[in-house]
Amino acid sequence: MDKVPAIFVSAFVIGGIAIIGWTIFSSERADTVVSVKVPTLSQPAKVGKAAFDATCAQCHGANAAGSDKGPPLVHDIYNPGHHADYAFVLAAQRGVRQHHWPFGDMPPQPQVSEADIGAIVRYIRELQAANGISYRPHNM
Known part of the structure; x- marks a missing residue:
């Protein structure tokens, strides 16, 4: 019975880390397209x-x-x-x-x-x- 709460806590922590990692990773990709001013080129x-x-x-x-x-x-x-x-x-x-x-x-x-x-x-x-x-x- 004591193992059940430990399993839930572990799953919660691992799930939280996964969500944070996914959020960071996906936001980095989302920010990779920038607005570019195109000058008159040589x-x-x-x-x-x-x-x-x-x-x-x-x-x-x-x-x-x-x-x-x-x-x-x-x-x-x-x-x-x-x-x-x-x-x-x-x-x-x-x-x-x-x-x-x-x-x-x-x-x-x-x-x-x-x-x-x-x-x-x-x-x-x-x-x-x-x-x-x-x-x-x-x-x-």
């Missing part, structure tokens, strides 16, 4: 937009605003002081282990050329600048 950024739309937007959303499959790149986490341009190169070439968002690992994108990656980075940086995201030193 010619290199226009090339980057075309490459982004063809290869990145399916996960990172239109105008890098995020989706239910990938995070927004127009976000302060990706400011140049925290993620330098080369971080985007490595992400496309090698993939990325999940570290900021709950989307899982990003696989390598071997179909994207180095020239396209450079143009994509230019596009992302122009979007970021238009949305108030600029270099901030990263302090650990």
Whole structure:
């Protein structure tokens, strides 16, 4: 008889933890689509937009605003002081282990050329600048 209350308490605690975890996880995903102001783009950024739309937007959303499959790149986490341009190169070439968002690992994108990656980075940086995201030193 003494085991019955312990089982109920354990089930209640485990259920509560599961509900809290689900709430946190689902709210992180819900907050991953941001509103992006799109500026007049330079010619290199226009090339980057075309490459982004063809290869990145399916996960990172239109105008890098995020989706239910990938995070927004127009976000302060990706400011140049925290993620330098080369971080985007490595992400496309090698993939990325999940570290900021709950989307899982990003696989390598071997179909994207180095020239396209450079143009994509230019596009992302122009979007970021238009949305108030600029270099901030990263302090650990």
